[in-house]
Amino acid sequence: MGYYFKKEPLYEQALDHFDYHLIALYDQNKYNELMHTEGLIKNHLKMQAIITNAKAFLDIQKQYGSFDYFIWSYVHHKPVLHHYQSSQDIPAFDELSTQISKDLKKHGFRFVGPTIIYSYLQAIGIYNDHEINCDFYDHEINCDFY
Known part of the structure; x- marks a missing residue:
């Protein structure tokens, strides 16, 4: 089993079952919590990108319908x-x-x-x-x- 798939349950739990609507609402407190969650990436830019990309995904949905x-x-x-x-x-x-x-x-x-x-x-x-x-x-x- 690949590295990512071993970690998927951890990410799924930490990221609200990958619900991008919720991820887009994460604030600094949630970001800090994610950065301190054992087993998740510790790269600040990549963790911030998860939140940023959820917001951008929603913007595209709004602009293009889906x-x-x-x-x-x-x-x-x-x-x-x-x-x-x-x-x-x-x-x-x-x-x-x-x-x-x-x-x-x-x-x-x-x-x-x-x-x-x-x-x-x-x-x-x-x-x-x-x-x-x-x-x-x-x-x-x-x-x-x-």
Whole structure:
């Protein structure tokens, strides 16, 4: 089991079950409590970014109707099917993840670099980076965007 997954229950409890509505309301007292909670990150900037990003997430929801609509609008609400022969062909980031990273930072997000965003795009299904001979490679996806 990966490091993060071992810590997930601790973070879930400390961060109110990842309820971004509540996280966005955290004040200095809650921040101090988190910084003194055994097992959580001690990087002040990263801990503050959790709170800042929750606020920015809510702002995007308000502005665009939903974060889902916002993020999928970059690909015209259609998944992108890449044509990679092997996992070594998959980049760490690309032009789109770089653009989204820049835009998220303009919206107030922190610690959202192009590599993190590329992984996020894979995780939420915007990017299908399965190898062409993989069972999960979807030959039916219309990938006019990329």
